[in-house]
Amino acid sequence: MDWAPTGTGIILGYCVLFILYFPIVMLMILSFSGEPLTGIPGDWTITWYEDVIFADIARREGEAYGSNFRIGDPLLLSIMLAFITSAACVIAVLIVGPVLPRIRWRGPFLVGFLMPLMIPGIVGGVGLFMWYRLVIHVKMGVWSLVLAHFVWAFPFALLAMLVVASRFDTRLMEAAEDLGAKPWQRFWQIEIPILKPGIYAAGFFGFLLSFNELPFSIFMRAGQDTLPLYLWIQSGAHNTTVPLIYAMSTLVTVASVGLTFLAIRLAFGGQNANK
Amino acid sequence: MPTNELAQNASPAAGEAPVLYVERATHRFGDVVALDDVSITAQRGEFLTLLGESGSGKTTLLRIIAGLERPTRIGRIAIDGADVSAIPASRRNCTTVFQHYALFPHMSVGQNIEYGLRVRGVAREKRRKRAEGVLELVRLPDKYDRRVHQLSGGERQRVALARALVTQPSILLLDEPLGALDEKLRVDMQVELKDLHEQLGLTFIYVTHSQEEALTMSDRIILLRQGRVVQQGPPQDLFDRPASRFVADFMGVENLLEGTLESVTGEIAVVRLQGHALRGIWCGPRATEPGTPVCVAVRAERVRLATEQQGFVQGANGIPCRTGATIYKGKYLDQTLETDFGPVKARIWDRDTDLSDLAYVWWREGDCAVTPLGGVGTAGVGPAPIG
Numbered sequence: 001m002d003w004a005p006t007g008t009g010i011i012l013g014y015c016v017l018f019i020l021y022f023p024i025v026m027l028m029i030l031s032f033s034g035e036p037l038t039g040i041p042g043d044w045t046i047t048w049y050e051d052v053i054f055a056d057i058a059r060r061e062g063e064a065y066g067s068n069f070r071i072g073d074p075l076l077l078s079i080m081l082a083f084i085t086s087a088a089c090v091i092a093v094l095i096v097g098p099v100l101p102r103i104r105w106r107g108p109f110l111v112g113f114l115m116p117l118m119i120p121g122i123v124g125g126v127g128l129f130m131w132y133r134l135v136i137h138v139k140m141g142v143w144s145l146v147l148a149h150f151v152w153a154f155p156f157a158l159l160a161m162l163v164v165a166s167r168f169d170t171r172l173m174e175a176a177e178d179l180g181a182k183p184w185q186r187f188w189q190i191e192i193p194i195l196k197p198g199i200y201a202a203g204f205f206g207f208l209l210s211f212n213e214l215p216f217s218i219f220m221r222a223g224q225d226t227l228p229l230y231l232w233i234q235s236g237a238h239n240t241t242v243p244l245i246y247a248m249s250t251l252v253t254v255a256s257v258g259l260t261f262l263a264i265r266l267a268f269g270g271q272n273a274n275k
Numbered sequence: 276m277p278t279n280e281l282a283q284n285a286s287p288a289a290g291e292a293p294v295l296y297v298e299r300a301t302h303r304f305g306d307v308v309a310l311d312d313v314s315i316t317a318q319r320g321e322f323l324t325l326l327g328e329s330g331s332g333k334t335t336l337l338r339i340i341a342g343l344e345r346p347t348r349i350g351r352i353a354i355d356g357a358d359v360s361a362i363p364a365s366r367r368n369c370t371t372v373f374q375h376y377a378l379f380p381h382m383s384v385g386q387n388i389e390y391g392l393r394v395r396g397v398a399r400e401k402r403r404k405r406a407e408g409v410l411e412l413v414r415l416p417d418k419y420d421r422r423v424h425q426l427s428g429g430e431r432q433r434v435a436l437a438r439a440l441v442t443q444p445s446i447l448l449l450d451e452p453l454g455a456l457d458e459k460l461r462v463d464m465q466v467e468l469k470d471l472h473e474q475l476g477l478t479f480i481y482v483t484h485s486q487e488e489a490l491t492m493s494d495r496i497i498l499l500r501q502g503r504v505v506q507q508g509p510p511q512d513l514f515d516r517p518a519s520r521f522v523a524d525f526m527g528v529e530n531l532l533e534g535t536l537e538s539v540t541g542e543i544a545v546v547r548l549q550g551h552a553l554r555g556i557w558c559g560p561r562a563t564e565p566g567t568p569v570c571v572a573v574r575a576e577r578v579r580l581a582t583e584q585q586g587f588v589q590g591a592n593g594i595p596c597r598t599g600a601t602i603y604k605g606k607y608l609d610q611t612l613e614t615d616f617g618p619v620k621a622r623i624w625d626r627d628t629d630l631s632d633l634a635y636v637w638w639r640e641g642d643c644a645v646t647p648l649g650g651v652g653t654a655g656v657g658p659a660p661i662g
Contacts, residue, residue, distance in 0.1 A: 174343050175377035177364045179391035180442065189394075193381045 024253065031246035048247035055244075071248065074230035077142070081226060082211040085149040089157035089206030090199055092150075097161035097198060098168065098191065117155045121215025124152070129219035141224055148216040153209040157202035164198030204263035208256060227252070294319040294445055294478050295340065298350030302335050302502075309335040310346070311502035317446070317480060322472050324481045324489040326513075327499035328525070333482045336499070337448050340480065342367045355445045365394075369446040370439035374454045376431045378423045384410075384434050385419040391442040409437040412471070429460045440475070449481045453488065465491050486526050490514060498522060516558045520648050523572035529620040530578065532571040533648070536563060544645040546571050549616040553592045555643035563647065570646050575609065577642035578621040580633050587637035594619070596636045612636050 005013075030036040034043030056072040096113070100106055116124060128148050132138040138147065172194070176186045192199070214228045221229060235245050295317040302310040310332040317323045325333040338344035340352065342364030352360045359367050370391065378387050386393075388406040397405075403419075410416055413433040418426070426434065432452060439447055452468075453461045469492050472479050483489055489496050490510045497507040506518040517523035523531060534548030544557035546569055553571050563569075579587070587593040599611035599618060608623040610630065619636050 169377070171373065171375060171377045172379060174364075175371070175373060176379075176390070176394075178341055178343060178371045179394065179438065180365045181390070181394040182365055185394050189390075190379060194379075 027246055028250045028253070031243075031250045036243045036246050048243050049251075052244050052247045052251070071227075071230070074225045074227045077224055078211055078227035081142070081145055081149055082207045084146050085153050085210035086203045086206035088146070088150045089153055090203045092154055093157050093161040093202040094195075094199065096158060097165040097202075098195065100158075100162065101166040101168075102170065113158055114155045116151060117159075121152070121213075122218075124148075125216040125219035128216065132220075144220045145217060145224060145226065148220045149210040149213055150206075152213055152216050153206045156205040156209055160201035160205055161195070161198035164195055164201075168194060200263060200266045204259070204266075208259065212252075212256070291319055292356060293317055294321075294355060295480070296351060296353040297336070297340060298352070299348070300336065300339055300346045300350070300352070301348040302332075302339060302344065302346045308502050310339070313499075313502070313504055314350070315497055315504070315507075317478055319478055320476045322469070322479045322481065322492055322494045324483060324493040324496045325499060326483060326486065326489045326496050326525075328484055330501070331499040332502040333484075333499050334450055335502075337371070337450055337480065337482050340446070341369060341371050341448055343371075368444050369448055370442055370444045371448040371450060372432075372435050372439045372452045374451040376435040376455075378431055378434060378438070380423055382423070383419070384415075384421045384423065384426070387423065387434060388438045388441050390438065395442070405441055406437075409441045412440065412474075413437045414467075428456055429464070432456060432464065436471075440477075444477075446478045446480060449479060451482055451484070453483075461488075468492060486513075498525065500525075515644065516556065517572060517644055517646050518558055519646050520570040520572070523570065523644065523646055527574075528572040528644075529575040530571075530573045532573075532616060532619075534569060534571060534616075536565050536567045536569045536645070538565055539563065543640060544569070546645055551592075551594060551615065553643070553645075554640040555592075555645040556641065558644045559647040568648050570648055571643060572646055573638050573643040575620040575622040577638050578619060579637050580610075580612070580621055580623070580628070580630075581635040581637060582629075582632050583634040587635055588639065591637045591639050592643065593635045593637035595634060598630050598633050601630070 029041045030039070031048055032044050032046065033041045034045050034047075036048070052071055056070040059070060060072065100109060100113075103109060119127075125148070128144075128151065132144055132147070138144050168191075172190055173186050176190045181189065212228055213226070214232060217226045217229045225233070231245055231248060235242060293316040295315075297313065297315045300310055300313050301308070309330075313332070313336060315323075315336070325336060327333045335344060339346045339349075340354075342359065342362065349360050351358055354368055379390065382390070385403065385406050388409060389397075389402040392402045392405060407416070407419060410419060413436050415430060415433050415437070418430065418434070423431065423434070432455075436452070449468075453464050456464060465488060468479075472492075481489075481492065490513075493510055495507065495509055496513050498505050498513060500521060506513055506522050508516075513522060513526055517526055517528065520531060520533075532548060532553070534546040534553065537545040537547045537552065539545075539557050539561075542556055543554055544559075546553045546555070548571065555571055555573070559569070581587050581593075594614045594616075596612040596614045596619065599613045601611070602609040606624075608626075610621045610623050611618045612621060612633065614636065621636060623630075
């Protein structure tokens with residue numbers, strides 16, 4: 001059998017890439033255009049970016065500004081949520097990850113932990129909303145958002161950790177013990193360094209999934225707007241802020257991609273020396 | 276038989292208190308008894324080998340000594356005179372060389388070797404000095420900064436050895452350390468390990484399933500089967516005076532002929548076998564009834580061949596035979612000879628031997644052992660006396 005790519009295959013592949021990336025690239029181009037809502041690029045300007053950055057600052061200082069697009073609070077909230085979710089994922093994954101591959105009857109646990117991956121966000125959001133409000137009486141707000149984001153991001157973070165943890169050779173811990181290492185030394189000097197790629201990946205997934213999360217946030221916000229939520233609301237509103245969403249989305253995309261590259265370098269950069 | 280007395284006297288530092296006591300160790304994995312009430316001792320500076328097939332409990336015993344396995348039941352484990360039964364592996368004065376090496380992949384060779392010193396809080400410069408010293412000892416002087424994955428199998432083996440030696444333990448435990456190496460390297464490493472043992476004067480406890488390794492290196496061998504000690508003593512004892520049919524078979528005796536014991540006079544037993552009376556050295560317990568089923572164990576290289584004219588030495592065991600199949604083994608021929616009681620294997624080193632008109636196989640009574648059939652727990656070959 002010859003598995004060399006055929007002409008049609010190559011064309012199809014490019015089509016898929018085009019469909020995937022064209023809207024994003026178009027969005028980026030339009031964010032620099034004078035009349036983005038027409039869909040025609042041109043009349044280059046950075047005015048939308050100025051508005052995104054300065055509208056909120058100006059209003060905070062009590063000055064009048066042309067746009068009422070106020071990005072500051074949602075952005076801060078989203079960054080804070082992302083950091084908390086990321087930290088929570090790292091801690092949870094460090095507790096569960098190394099143990100899970102060694103449990104004999106791990107099947108049910110795995111299914112239980114990873115199930116949220118398969119539940120649609122809206123369903124999960126409604127479910128959590130009812131659970132928090134009616135059963136355990138969590139007050140809706142920042143902490144309900146943190147909880148929801150953690151529930152959403154944890155399975156991804158765990159999956160990333162399991163890739164590393166399932167290959168971890170527990171005999172190394174025995175060797176360290178045999179050489180005189182106490183439990184905490186084995187943990188910090190052997191386990192953590194070897195699991196490092198999984199830890200970075202878990203933290204990264206926690207951050208990014210929280211930062212971009214929308215469906216759960218809709219139900220959990222109770223007056224708190226996260227960044228995606230704010231953009232979603234603004235894009236539905238019939239006012240002059242819509243062009244700003246182009247600029248904001250471009251900034252978020254660039255930041256996300258940048259963060260992803262950084263995370264990959266952190267997680268696997270050190271590995272190249274071991275290959 | 277004087278097997279046990281020999282074992283005690285053959286130790287290099289007899290008289291001095293043993294460096295290791297294991298008293299009455301029993302270990303179960305679920306319903307499986309891995310170790311069944313085993314007691315052993317090791318003298319200071321001794322090269323002691325725990326020999327046995329897989330599942331015999333040899334590795335379990337080693338792990339119990341290291342502290343990596345908590346025995347189900349234990350009388351006492353003492354290292355250097357101190358009871359360590361309740362002390363974790365990290366605080367026992369012994370280190371292990373693992374079969375799979377277990378080198379830390381995220382550390383360099385130097386860091387691996389220094390690890391035992393690092394966890395003990397030894398200063399950096401001193402650690403480096405000692406690491407370089409042991410690297411010299413295992414003949415890898417310029418590999419300090421290498422990454423583990425850059426090393427060959429043999430080099431990893433040496434690094435694992437250096438890492439275990441650097442903390443200067445009282446006992447070095449080696450768990451089939453040569454198992455993952457290829458044939459030629461294994462033979463070289465046997466010699467090197469033995470040299471190292473002599474040079475350091477350290478107590479080595481060595482686990483292997485290879486009787487050849489055990490014979491080459493050990494001062495004393497403890498043969499385990501199904502979690503119990505079946506025989507212990509110096510290599511010559513296990514090789515020439517197996518205490519049971521199992522030991523003879525395990526030590527590679529090719530011809531195991533089963534008959535009934537007729538009499539034991541002094542050292543010599545007479546065995547009745549298909550109308551023949553065979554004589555050999557009695558290796559079983561002293562008070563064995565005539566009529567007991569026994570085994571005549573004779574190695575192929577001790578079996579000699581004779582024509583009608585040549586005959587055989589007076590008093591030796593001689594049996595008429597016909598020539599059977601020949602197997603070419605390179606250095607020698609494995610010749611099967613058909614006798615009244617089945618095939619007997621002989622090893623022929625001389626290529627000019629004429630096999631056409633053979634009339635007899637024969638061997639001297641001193642070249643042949645007579646053992647009981649029973650394997651495990653035969654009287655007189657149980658756990659060594661303590662203290």
